[in-house]
Amino acid sequence: MGNKRKKISVIGSGFTGATTALMLAQKELGDVVLVDIPNMENPTKGKALDMLEASPVQGFDANVTGTANYEDTKESDLVIITAGIARKPGMSRDDLVNTNAKIMKSVTQEVVKYSPETTIVVLTNPVDAMTYTVYKESGFPKERVIGQSGVLDTARFRTFVAQELNLSVKDITGFVLGGHGDDMVPLIRYSYAGGIPLEKLISKDRLEEIVARTRTGGGEIVNLLGNGSAYYAPAASLTVMAEAILKDQRRVLPSIAYLEGEYGYSDIYLGVPTILGGNGIEEIIELELTADEKAALDKSAESVKSVLKVLA
Numbered sequence: 001m002g003n004k005r006k007k008i009s010v011i012g013s014g015f016t017g018a019t020t021a022l023m024l025a026q027k028e029l030g031d032v033v034l035v036d037i038p039n040m041e042n043p044t045k046g047k048a049l050d051m052l053e054a055s056p057v058q059g060f061d062a063n064v065t066g067t068a069n070y071e072d073t074k075e076s077d078l079v080i081i082t083a084g085i086a087r088k089p090g091m092s093r094d095d096l097v098n099t100n101a102k103i104m105k106s107v108t109q110e111v112v113k114y115s116p117e118t119t120i121v122v123l124t125n126p127v128d129a130m131t132y133t134v135y136k137e138s139g140f141p142k143e144r145v146i147g148q149s150g151v152l153d154t155a156r157f158r159t160f161v162a163q164e165l166n167l168s169v170k171d172i173t174g175f176v177l178g179g180h181g182d183d184m185v186p187l188i189r190y191s192y193a194g195g196i197p198l199e200k201l202i203s204k205d206r207l208e209e210i211v212a213r214t215r216t217g218g219g220e221i222v223n224l225l226g227n228g229s230a231y232y233a234p235a236a237s238l239t240v241m242a243e244a245i246l247k248d249q250r251r252v253l254p255s256i257a258y259l260e261g262e263y264g265y266s267d268i269y270l271g272v273p274t275i276l277g278g279n280g281i282e283e284i285i286e287l288e289l290t291a292d293e294k295a296a297l298d299k300s301a302e303s304v305k306s307v308l309k310v311l312a
């Protein structure tokens with residue numbers, strides 16, 4: 001008998017949830033249960049069946065099912081929450097807070113009921129505050145409630161740098177700290193092309209433009225799509241985090257983590273460099289920041305705190 005397949009539940013079968021489900025299955029990370037509200041049960045089952053029917057063509061062994069019944073998520077190894085509303089042009093992520101906080105609470109209760117030992121990764125925006133909400137509602141240890149922002153924000157930064165230098169994206173590394181908003185802090189000092197500091201390859205002005213584009217990268221897509229937000233790169237980001245956890249890879253990836261004094265903040269979820277492995281967030285990596293970097297991070301943390309205050 002081989003190893004038992006992992007079970008991954010993806011809550012929310014919209015653009016990000018469905019795309020994530022497909023990527024998880026294509027990488028054979030486990031069997032995927034896609035969950036949505038009762039009104040969306042048939043479309044959710046339809047999407048799941050359609051993905052399953054791609055499996056013989058692409059040759060992946062993963063079951064994909066759709067449901068509106070949380071019993072089907074029982075004993076999930078990993079739960080990914082994408083449920084909720086997305087922003088439209090003219091809105092900020094923070095405008096979603098009240099609606100999505102209610103959704104986080106009800107979803108978390110159901111998830112915890114059937115999978116008390118699972119690890120949860122949250123995507124729903126405003127994601128720093130929504131991860132905090134899920135943490136409080138779940139009663140889980142902090143290492144098992146994680147938010148996604150930094151992998152995506154870093155991916156955008158890496159894309160723009162690769163375009164600028166006409167180099168493979170594979171050789172570009174980036175580093176983004178802070179909340180998933182326009183105040184996020186891309187750290188040039190820790191970003192490289194094939195081990196060469198970016199500051200040696202790109203002018204300061206161009207680097208500043210790339211940082212600015214990264215900060216508003218989500219909004220750029222929202223404006224182009226017109227009726228929703230990004231989902232391919234977000235789904236790819238969730239998939240890499242899922243892989244790190246399910247395969248116990250201990251990867252160094254940025255995650256939204258619960259801070260208890262790290263970087264000088266407490267009782268807040270914020271994007272920081274972490275080690276992701278079988279236990280979820282296995283470690284938070286603390287770096288020394290320059291005064292300017294710390295000031296930028298303080299500003300980002302303040303934005304997240306102001307959203308948390310709305311929920312208090």
Ligand SMILES: NC(=O)C1=CN([C@@H]2O[C@H](COP(=O)(O)OP(=O)(O)OC[C@H]3O[C@@H](n4cnc5c(N)ncnc54)[C@H](O)[C@@H]3O)[C@@H](O)[C@H]2O)C=CC1
Pocket residue numbers: 011012013014015016017035036037040082083084085086087096100103106107122123124125126127148149152180228229230231234
């Ligand atoms: N953290 C990040 O980097 C990113 C966050 N997001 C956020 O992810 C969320 C989802 O985005 P999309 O998938 O594009 O939206 P979408 O509108 O395509 O899908 C959301 C789905 O959630 C479902 N849903 C609503 N209430 C639910 C409940 N109580 N239980 C289960 N399902 C429920 C809806 O029926 C819908 O199918 C948004 O809040 C968006 O802002 C999106 C991209 C990146």
Ligand SMILES: O=C([O-])CC(=O)C(=O)O
Pocket residue numbers: 086087093125152180217218219221222229230234
């Ligand atoms: O911009 C949005 O609303 C969705 C999101 O978080 C992103 O794509 O970074």
